[in-house]
Amino acid sequence: MIKVTLNINDFDRTLLVEPDENLLYTLRERLLLTGTKKGCDQASCGTCTVLMDKKPILSCITPTLRCEGKSIHTIESVAKNGKLHPIQDQLVKHGGLQCGFCTPGFVMTSIEFLEENKNPTESEIKEALSGNLCRCTGYKKIIEAVKAASEDMK
Amino acid sequence: MSVKSYLKPQSVTDALIMAKTHANYLYFAGGTDIQVYLKQQLIKPDHIIDLSDIGELQNIASNDENISIGSMTTLDAISKNNSIYKDFPLIVEAAQSIGTPVIRKTATVGGNILVNNRCNFYNQSFGWRQAIGSCLRDVGDLCQVTKTSGKCFSRNVSDLAAALFCLDAKVIISNQNEGLELSIVDLYNQDGIDFHKHLDHDGILTKIILPIDAGSTWFKKLRIRNTLDFSSLTIAAKVYDNRNFRIGLNGVSMSPVLITGNLDMIDLEGIKSLARKSCKTVDNDMMPLKYRREMIDVYLDQWWVSIQK
Numbered sequence: 001m002i003k004v005t006l007n008i009n010d011f012d013r014t015l016l017v018e019p020d021e022n023l024l025y026t027l028r029e030r031l032l033l034t035g036t037k038k039g040c041d042q043a044s045c046g047t048c049t050v051l052m053d054k055k056p057i058l059s060c061i062t063p064t065l066r067c068e069g070k071s072i073h074t075i076e077s078v079a080k081n082g083k084l085h086p087i088q089d090q091l092v093k094h095g096g097l098q099c100g101f102c103t104p105g106f107v108m109t110s111i112e113f114l115e116e117n118k119n120p121t122e123s124e125i126k127e128a129l130s131g132n133l134c135r136c137t138g139y140k141k142i143i144e145a146v147k148a149a150s151e152d153m154k
Numbered sequence: 155m156s157v158k159s160y161l162k163p164q165s166v167t168d169a170l171i172m173a174k175t176h177a178n179y180l181y182f183a184g185g186t187d188i189q190v191y192l193k194q195q196l197i198k199p200d201h202i203i204d205l206s207d208i209g210e211l212q213n214i215a216s217n218d219e220n221i222s223i224g225s226m227t228t229l230d231a232i233s234k235n236n237s238i239y240k241d242f243p244l245i246v247e248a249a250q251s252i253g254t255p256v257i258r259k260t261a262t263v264g265g266n267i268l269v270n271n272r273c274n275f276y277n278q279s280f281g282w283r284q285a286i287g288s289c290l291r292d293v294g295d296l297c298q299v300t301k302t303s304g305k306c307f308s309r310n311v312s313d314l315a316a317a318l319f320c321l322d323a324k325v326i327i328s329n330q331n332e333g334l335e336l337s338i339v340d341l342y343n344q345d346g347i348d349f350h351k352h353l354d355h356d357g358i359l360t361k362i363i364l365p366i367d368a369g370s371t372w373f374k375k376l377r378i379r380n381t382l383d384f385s386s387l388t389i390a391a392k393v394y395d396n397r398n399f400r401i402g403l404n405g406v407s408m409s410p411v412l413i414t415g416n417l418d419m420i421d422l423e424g425i426k427s428l429a430r431k432s433c434k435t436v437d438n439d440m441m442p443l444k445y446r447r448e449m450i451d452v453y454l455d456q457w458w459v460s461i462q463k
């Protein structure tokens with residue numbers, strides 16, 4: 001095993017990992033940060049999305065050893081001092097989640113998208129979230145929630 | 155665990171030394187293609203050589219004659235580059251058709267050009283493959299499509315390759331010898347197992363050179379969903395001011411297919427017949443074979459209408 005120091009949610013964590021270990025495994029199984037979900041485990045559903053240096057990545061296909069020296073943020077870092085992020089808040093208000101399994105992925109993808117695009121159209125939101133699958137909501141309420149969050153974040 | 159080491163070279167020279175000293179290695183770019191092969195145990199490398207720290211592979215440079223793109227540039231970065239957007243809208247269109255917006259922030263140009271060929275009977279979990287008795291490209295001895303032992307017909311699916319074929323792009327390869335500069339067309343083999351050429355001696359694709367040349371371009375991609383899915387058929391085309399044309403087709407044969415000519419010398423039916431002859435399309439995709447073959451004609455009809463305007 002290899003010793004690695006990772007900056008996760010603004011804390012340095014030193015741990016031992018396998019050479020071919022992926023970040024999703026490290027987060028969930030070694031650091032017990034189980035907010036990041038394992039869906040397809042092959043880059044096809046978006047539920048494992050986290051931020052690396054503020055950009056969304058799929059943690060199921062990101063080697064943990066590639067993350068050394070980068071800053072990783074997971075869903076656990078999004079609500080601050082008990083206050084939900086506007087995207088989380090609007091997802092709740094709009095009923096943009098049912099089982100909630102896909103929600104961490106949608107939130108992490110949307111955070112970077114709304115930082116880059118302050119005034120998104122509906123079709124831009126659809127395109128940005130097109131790698132995130134939800135089996136419950138039918139997407140409409142998620143898209144509305146992200147639009148509403150963009151207003152809150154202005 | 156099968157992988158013994160994860161190596162992070164800081165230069166192409168470093169990477170080549172690592173390749174020479176580590177048998178059964180794998181070059182790893184964005185990993186958005188190859189990770190699934192690792193997970194499905196389709197490949198079992200002993201060492202991973204991660205190219206992502208090599209700064210020299212991430213440059214985009216332009217002059218009056220051409221643009222050069224480092225192979226580790228992400229698909230997202232090329233879509234946002236002003237020079238590429240201005241001179242090569244076709245590249246932007248092709249890049250934006252790949253995967254999803256999040257995948258494109260990790261996926262690289264080089265990885266897309268060298269994306270592994272796909273087949274419905276091969277790109278499956280270990281258990282699935284075992285249940286059908288595997289195939290020629292894996293550990294079996296029969297192709298599950300043709301039921302013969304002769305040849306593998308897995309499909310090349312690189313959308314960028316179709317676009318780069320019609321832009322007459324060149325690629326630069328560094329290897330243990332002097333390296334190579336060649337037309338992108340020469341990078342591919344019409345072979346479903348041994349689908350890339352000129353990457354021996356630990357070859358690393360380092361740069362793609364695009365000549366700046368006026369002309370009108372066209373791009374269309376067929377897939378089940380407009381996101382996430384790989385191509386069932388991609389056609390990119392360019393018509394130059396002297397009415398020469400280059401058409402790149404992909405997703406329908408073991409390598410991308412190039413058709414060239416002059417619009418004053420050949421008509422649409424002639425082009426369609428060339429496409430039919432050049433594509434070795436078999437029934438190994440989610441979309442039915444008959445439909446994919448028909449769609450080649452439909453897309454060529456649409457392109458033809460677009461250039462009459």
Ligand SMILES: Cc1cc2nc3c(=O)[nH]c(=O)nc-3n(C[C@H](O)[C@H](O)[C@H](O)COP(=O)(O)OP(=O)(O)OC[C@H]3O[C@@H](n4cnc5c(N)ncnc54)[C@H](O)[C@@H]3O)c2cc1C
Nearest residue numbers: 043183184185186187188253261262264265266268358359
């Ligand atoms: C859900 C999903 C959808 C996708 N959709 C598409 C699609 O629509 N179209 C498409 O074409 N692809 C698609 N892909 C595949 C893949 O994401 C892209 O092809 C991507 O561009 C590959 O780039 P990469 O940097 O991730 O390559 P990697 O996975 O890192 O590498 C791909 C191959 O190229 C080799 N390689 C990479 N760079 C070099 C280099 N510089 N020198 C030598 N060898 C190298 C690697 O060893 C490997 O064999 C999809 C993947 C997923 C998971």
Ligand code: SF4
Nearest residue numbers: 273289297298306307
């Ligand atoms: S075309 Fe035949 S040999 Fe090739 S991957 Fe598919 S089933 Fe296997």
Ligand code: FES
Nearest residue numbers: 039040041046060
């Ligand atoms: S678990 Fe990573 S994309 Fe599905």
Ligand code: FES
Nearest residue numbers: 098100134135136
């Ligand atoms: S809320 Fe259940 S998968 Fe999206």
